[in-house]
Amino acid sequence: MSAEVVFIGLGNMGLPMATNLVRGGLTVMGFDLVAENVSKLVAEGGVQGASLADAVRQAKVVCTMLPASQHVQGVYLGEDGVFAHARPGTLLIDSSTIAPDVARQLGQLAAERGLEMIDAPVSGGPVGAKAGTLTFMVGGTAKGFDLAQPYLQKMGKALYHAGEHGSGQTVKVCNNMLLGIIMIGTAEALQLGMANGLDPKVLTEIISKSSGSNWVLNNCNPCPGVMPAAPASNGYAGGFGVDLMLKDLGLAVENALSTRCSVPLGALARNVYDLHSKAGNGKLDYGSVFEMLSKQ
Amino acid sequence: MSAEVVFIGLGNMGLPMATNLVRGGLTVMGFDLVAENVSKLVAEGGVQGASLADAVRQAKVVCTMLPASQHVQGVYLGEDGVFAHARPGTLLIDSSTIAPDVARQLGQLAAERGLEMIDAPVSGGPVGAKAGTLTFMVGGTAKGFDLAQPYLQKMGKALYHAGEHGSGQTVKVCNNMLLGIIMIGTAEALQLGMANGLDPKVLTEIISKSSGSNWVLNNCNPCPGVMPAAPASNGYAGGFGVDLMLKDLGLAVENALSTRCSVPLGALARNVYDLHSKAGNGKLDYGSVFEMLSKQ
């Protein structure tokens, strides 16, 4: 049994992504440490496989969607890793969010073996993964980006080629560090206005037309009641979790250490989310820092 | 000699604002500690006055554009202040950027005397003042806002009624604190990307379509070369000076102390601009913090 695409990591992101590849007409063989996740993909039309090594040897494309750098290194490297079994020319797409350094290193090792690897982290979360509307930020060669497009288009709607190996991860780290900073800054501004008697809706409307305007304020306002559909108006359920933001800010600070960058606000933002998570809010939407600034 | 409008404070903001009132067909009598500034307004068609007290007694509208809270208190309060001489019903428009507390107090004192006062700080800078395209953020009664509109429209193009007395100042303080935070955050993100080999134009383009998108990134990008017309591409000349941002962040932190708000990022941002100013960069555009993060 073989398949055009092998998809490794069928969690709450990987499963809907792989499912969209199946719906796009491709044969997809899925692998996951949890057997039940594989069964779910088979129920959607995926192919059941026995040996990952065999599957990789016969695949045209290998996709991975894993929790962190060490898992990605574990799957690609080593005697039984993807690199050891993939035929030259195989396209490797890693959509995990990992350290840019690791993505760079893997991309180079792949190239040395004649494999075409891209780092292609996403934004859009489980909702975007299901809807097939993810944004992909891609690092790798122009050829790798071109080869990947037909596959990525079945899972997302916006594809950006950021630069060489690791560049997709770098863009994601930079964007999310800025996002994490802006969320706290927006929460501070709204709290300060309210403490002076302003209506947060009026304040939001005026800032949205002024120099403080930003995506967070306009799309996932952290003040309950300002936007009925935002996580803030639904008990900070759904959305982008504090612990996920914390992971991304950790990657940013780690990268800043190795590249000798100054990130005073980024580093403080990480610590603010960390304190918020330690107080028991790790699973809430990251906009819940608004509550941290106002408790009692 | 009398005039419909008395305008106090003819600096690099007040003079072009008063001039636009003149061009709008109004008689405007100007006052300033620097006689030359008054002459400039007269040269534009303004009316020369002798006594401020007399002028205020006969005016329909008094506008002020002064450096800081203490100057505004000095002009309005005391035996020889505007409050002492203005006839009931006079409209008072203060466009200075001052502490919300002070604006609130002045507005209440004015109301007790039968005067209609609004706080109406602006954004847009000297360029917007000359072009008559300022944004006004207004605090005061609905009646005060309505009465002021014909005058404000001759000086600006966007008018927002934020709420009661002091609300205009509060909106400005909130917006500019957020702006100051976002500028540093954006500079950090761009530096981090470049340290990883990314092209800042590509990074800017991708983030501008992602969740980190914000007005600073899209309109006055702090990385030299990304936007040819931005201060960053012109040696950080023009634009919004570090020392002006520092003043506004000082108002924000001061207000946070009196309202017991937490503003961890706002407070850190103030200190970052303060260190940058102490290193001799107070007159440069605030986007020059980008250079602070990359020197050597």
Added chain:
Amino acid sequence: MSAEVVFIGLGNMGLPMATNLVRGGLTVMGFDLVAENVSKLVAEGGVQGASLADAVRQAKVVCTMLPASQHVQGVYLGEDGVFAHARPGTLLIDSSTIAPDVARQLGQLAAERGLEMIDAPVSGGPVGAKAGTLTFMVGGTAKGFDLAQPYLQKMGKALYHAGEHGSGQTVKVCNNMLLGIIMIGTAEALQLGMANGLDPKVLTEIISKSSGSNWVLNNCNPCPGVMPAAPASNGYAGGFGVDLMLKDLGLAVENALSTRCSVPLGALARNVYDLHSKAGNGKLDYGSVFEMLSKQ
């Protein structure tokens, strides 16, 4: 009825201080908004008074121990204030913790009226006030400091003359800002060590003999169990409350704004204690930030 000393403000600091003056053989007439507090002083041998104005007119020394700047201004200034009634030559001792600017201004106004005023804030807390072991940090003239010594010695054991009017407050603000920073820093260092498996007692012992040594680590270690007598080992009860530290850090940041100082760590420390207080810990000892860094 008259008394050598008039003592205004008989709270949990003022009452034991006034009591120690009584025990030192002085006649002390006390005033407080809470009648019960006055009765407590009378029970200790204090003199009951009727009119504050009369009392001040007949006193040799007036002491004040009040919550904040506005209360001190209220008691000394105005038509019915201490300045209006005190005879030339009266010694005025304000032991409240207030803004250096306000202390400076009051000291100058007193001098203009021929009164000898000192600002003499204390450290040592209610325990030191009862034991008569307070530390006094004094601002004012050398003559004022000399005149005050016999009185201060009955309430404390260490007296420092810091400089001109306001200098006592400045020293207290500087010391407590540094204290607030060091407490958080010490908590961070202990947590980091423990997360790496170190015994906090061993870590404390080694750092106490190294360059990180400081008063907090050696005298009120924030890690429960390291020092049996410290608040940390008693549920963070007693000690120096988070909200009091927050007040002092507020004075520091306010002063930094008016003197254009950079206090990046001081400003962040204020926000950390503010977040900790907002989470419901305002009454605990300030060492409880240790728990904030480790919750869950």
Added chain:
Amino acid sequence: MSAEVVFIGLGNMGLPMATNLVRGGLTVMGFDLVAENVSKLVAEGGVQGASLADAVRQAKVVCTMLPASQHVQGVYLGEDGVFAHARPGTLLIDSSTIAPDVARQLGQLAAERGLEMIDAPVSGGPVGAKAGTLTFMVGGTAKGFDLAQPYLQKMGKALYHAGEHGSGQTVKVCNNMLLGIIMIGTAEALQLGMANGLDPKVLTEIISKSSGSNWVLNNCNPCPGVMPAAPASNGYAGGFGVDLMLKDLGLAVENALSTRCSVPLGALARNVYDLHSKAGNGKLDYGSVFEMLSKQ
């Protein structure tokens, strides 16, 4: 040719340390990438060696003093590393300052090979290394600590056993993070006092007897003129360099990321020193942050 002690890394710390072992009566064979450094040790009585592998095979003790984690890993691991050649029972002393994680890992690998390794980073700098007055913070078994004492005592005067493998590094990281925080806090407090007219010597004296007292204030005061022998009074020459402090704070933040600790002040301190270094002050004593807060 053989020697009891092999010493690898003869820089401005390693050379005087190895020299003190020679003076203590031991035969010491030195190795360094710079041949001249080896010659210097030979001139002091050290033994010239040819093969590092041979030397290690015959040694009783191997000491290393290297710049960073990767150098230490390079020397101990790999086919030609110390672990590959040392006889069972050899004592390995690494005095480099490296990541606790790496020290832990090396200690465990050594134990698996029957080698007795300790991590023994030092404080005291080149001055202490020459004088033989270094402080050693040791991680490893009690047996390892005992075996090492006779050697460490020839190079230092204070020896602390902090705990298991890696604990010496952890103590150093914790102490130096706290030190870095306290230096900035002390500089902020002194600047704030001076901006209010206080004499920094008087302020130092009072705080040194109060709750803000700490080693930095009392031993290497950052305000020029307060202590004639301190680096601050000598153009911030000598002392502990900004870039070395930056390296240690980098290790602290990196460790905080991997152990999920919150270090808001430690992370901000790192960024403050980083900005200071980027402005061209990396080689000055770390107390020069005092100047950063006061420039102009």
